[in-house]
Amino acid sequence: MDVLQKCGGRKVVLAPMAGITDGSFCGKYRGLFGIVTLGALNLDSATLSASKEMVKRGRKEFLYNLDEFENIIKREVKRAKESNALISVNIRFKDFDDAKRRIEILGKHCDIIELNCHCRQREIVNLGIGQELLKRENLETLRDFLKGIWELEIEKPIFLKVRANVVSVEELIDNLNKVRKYFHGIHLDCFNPGKDYPDIGYIQKIRDCFKEKIIIGNNSINSIKDAKRMLRYSDLISVARCVLRGNIRWIYEFNRKVDNKDNKF
């Protein structure tokens, strides 16, 4: 698949971290990742206001003037390109019409558009978006968003960033099946409530049902061993907190093994 080829054999993705993964952060890791993810970026005034509330209670978020969006994106993408990776952008919005023009801008400058169906912060959940989009009762909204993005014909792959165990895997499969034609990839945080290891059973079932999609497996990957386990059920893997901790040497080693087509891999 095109995205996988363009990753140049690198299987590790830098996952989004609000207020942290800006262009400079992504650009620091030259040659390390197949994809780096900017965001989450707010594309409308409702989500920007929600972010301002989150900042007030101490959370890191990206705040900017929505009227200057295109210039900001050009600057951030230019910086992120120092990574030599594909540039994905994790997006949040409540009002598609308010966000539309900004999605078109992202389509011009980024390689992948990733719809955030993951955020569990109350300010976002109260808007009925983020992880709320995974629930059956919000399927119409998810469909409207995805169809809306699809119809913009931006010709860039559309991914969904999804948190496991917000709904049962059966419900998620059923819901995603109903919007199947509007997206290309699933970036799955195998969030395992109360556990510090990923729910591998969840991604296994998603892989089985969405064989034609690109799957990025995520959650608590800190070593080559963790990466290999996740890659049994995904095309790529992603990392967030281990990068914050500076635990990245294993990724260089992993890339070398993949490059050398090392049998042990």
Ligand SMILES: Cc1cc2nc3c(=O)[nH]c(=O)nc-3n(C[C@H](O)[C@H](O)[C@H](O)COP(=O)(O)O)c2cc1C
């Ligand atoms: C500080 C922080 C901010 C995050 N912000 C976002 C976000 O804006 N959008 C999103 O989809 N995921 C976000 N995540 C989730 C990560 O992308 C990832 O799914 C999660 O941390 C699990 O991966 P890890 O075990 O490698 O950290 C965030 C995670 C952290 C730690």
